[in-house]
Amino acid sequence: MHRTGTTRRGALTTTGAFALGAVLTGCGGGPETRTASGGTDARTASRRSGALRASAARDSASLLSGYEQVAAAHPVTEAGLAPLAAAVREHLTALGGPAKVPGGSPTPTPPAAATEARTALKDLAAEERRVADGRAKALLTAEPELARLLASVAAAGAAHAYLLTELAKETSA
Structure with a gap:
């Protein structure tokens, strides 16, 4: 006897197809600002994107400064920090450098490196984690192109942490 009607497998397949279609077409209704005609207000989106990019660039500049301070204060860490600092420098370049947002604050200067190399490396790792977490949160409001960049830089920051x-475990006190 042949079964007719809706089967469990058919219902799951249909539901999955609808869900995939919604994801692929972008039916998420993000936090964009809409105009009266239903379109995105390009100026508002551009300002928001510019502010996010400038903030991320300031964070990268601050991180780079931290890497340089730790390497200068603890020469034993310089070889391990050099490739990570180079990556942070590339992130800064990709984000447009230490641009300032009109009315924004200048690039923050990180606190001086700790007197012990291990502690300085742990502090730098904590700062990388904090910045990576902030970038991950910023993904929710970023435009797609900037969101991809922030996601990549946040993932790199987590790896750096x-x-x-x-490196702190391997470094002698």
Whole structure:
């Protein structure tokens, strides 16, 4: 006897197809500002994107300064920090450099490096984690192109935090 009607497998397949279609067409209704005609207000989106990019660039500039301070204060860490600092420099370039937002604050200067190399590396790892977490949160309001960049830089920051923690374990006091 042949079964007729809706099967569980058919219902799941249909539901999955609808869900995939919604994701692929972008039916998410993000936090964009809409005009009366239903379109996105390009100026508002551009300002928001510019502010997010400038903030991310300031964070990268601050991180780079932290790397330089730790390397200068603790020469034993210089070889391990050089490739990570180079990556942060590339992130800063990709984000447009240390641009200022009109009315924004200048690039913050990180506190001086700790007197012990391990502590300085752990502090730098904590700062990388904090910045990566902030960038991950910013993804929710970023335009698609900037969101992809922020996601990539946040992932790199999380990897840097891990590597810095491991470097701290290997570094002599």
